[in-house]
Amino acid sequence: MKVWIDQDLCTGDGLCEEIAPAVFTLLDDGLAYVKEGDKIFNSPGGAEGLANIPDGMLEAVVESAEECPGECIFIEE
């Protein structure tokens, strides 16, 4: 499973990073991005910045997507 964020809709509240810090990170621009280890998908972000969800993290990623106030976390097969 993979995950991406639509930064155009991100409010920058950081909920996703609180729930799943291994997958989401806030950058200096105040927006959240997905990551794989040290690799942050911010160039490009959006739908072109798809990160693999690590084993065992799917539940936290789903919770992040459900809680996300911007409704901008998208999970794909």
Ligand code: SF4
């Ligand atoms: S929870 Fe959603 S709106 Fe909040 S920082 Fe993460 S992606 Fe952005």
